[in-house]
Amino acid sequence: MYSPSDFPPFAVTVDLVVLTVRGDALCALLVRRGEAPYRGRWALPGGFVQVTESVDAAAVRELAEETGVSGLHLEQLGTYGEPRRDPRMRVVSVAYLALAPDLPVPVAGTDAAAASWVPVGEASSLAFDHARILGDGVERARAKLEYSALGTAFCGPEFTVAELRRVYEIVWGVSLDPRNFHRKVTGVDGLLVATGGTTSRDGGRPAALFRRGEAEVLYPPLVRP
């Protein structure tokens, strides 16, 4: 057992589903492939896991290499291991989900020809099985907004209740009553911390500014209509 001839050779990669809210759309960070196969196609950023690093660490490293950002919340989405998902060899890929505030346009990474934010509705015909992975990531993000405080990860360090509501509306694709949303979100204890400041960057009456609180779990949850 466990001698090199006993197990088949696998390559292990990480793929990153990095989502943000830009304009009116939920967008994913995609890179355009510079090499065959699927040359010229959009793909999720990612890369090989090194021998010396954990799989989680590889995800953090690839995220930094391809987007230049760090400190985002990263969580495992799932592992994709169909035998033919990469036509060249057997690759098992661990997918991660990250939610980011609206970042400047990403720089093209080391391996990628170009990187950019693409609305998830327009992200079709991705390389490999990345369309499925992206779909799973979007669905996971939608579900997580219900019972976790991760919606605030889409916002900047200080944000208003309306900005948070816009995140929910865009990710879920619904419209929410501003008054009920305000009541519920300010009622969850530990979710929001008032900074004392206000802003009127969206016009109308100035809105109070908040920071994320300590809460990770929303109780009671915000349920999708």
Next chain:
Amino acid sequence: MYSPSDFPPFAVTVDLVVLTVRGDALCALLVRRGEAPYRGRWALPGGFVQVTESVDAAAVRELAEETGVSGLHLEQLGTYGEPRRDPRMRVVSVAYLALAPDLPVPVAGTDAAAASWVPVGEASSLAFDHARILGDGVERARAKLEYSALGTAFCGPEFTVAELRRVYEIVWGVSLDPRNFHRKVTGVDGLLVATGGTTSRDGGRPAALFRRGEAEVLYPPLVRP
């Protein structure tokens, strides 16, 4: 890129967290290791992924080989890829969760010295990082009972409301009001289908028998107290 010398050699395995309710305890299916390292220790069942099969298929195959059962709901739990989790070589393991009804004592599998159901509270000092994987599996199972119909997977094909309640009580480690539980569980539409039969196997007034319904998601959910 992608030539054999470009990527480090990984072995990919699957590990199975198979849970059941036996007697008064939530139990996990464990095997006693017959080989070094961790010889004699309890470990999760599992094994290598073959080149020709998907990772999911490997989980199904290993489950059948080690427990003799099939048809269980299997879901990915997570992937564990710390560099030193196996002292001999780099192994990335994809963990799966399965919930089973109270099965006959499992036969020892092909690779295992012995297999048996062990209460999760007594499952300490497992091989590798299996204690952590088991813990994650138990926590996932507890959470899934809240909003999915998977609690019925712990029961036989026909069961009473009280048997389902006992599952919830044992998995969550709490006691639930029989009357409120009955109201809620029979109120979720599509969860239970009355077979028309009754049983008095637990003494007292005969209880109505049910089968699982079509519902996968519980709405409204059953929240932990």
Next chain:
DNA sequence: AGGCTTATCGTCAGATCGACGACAAGCCAC
């Protein structure tokens, strides 16, 4: 028959939810 068990239905007060009215507080056009 009476007592024990468990199953199932009902009641009631408090919490929660969605729909929506009302008012606050800025900006802008005139």
Next chain:
DNA sequence: GTGGCTTGTCGTCGATCTGACGATAAGCCT
């Protein structure tokens, strides 16, 4: 500056849901 427009925040109301718990049903055992 005043009236209108925008957006933010607080309140109200009826419907619904929840948890605590009483009451009854329907079997078994002695």
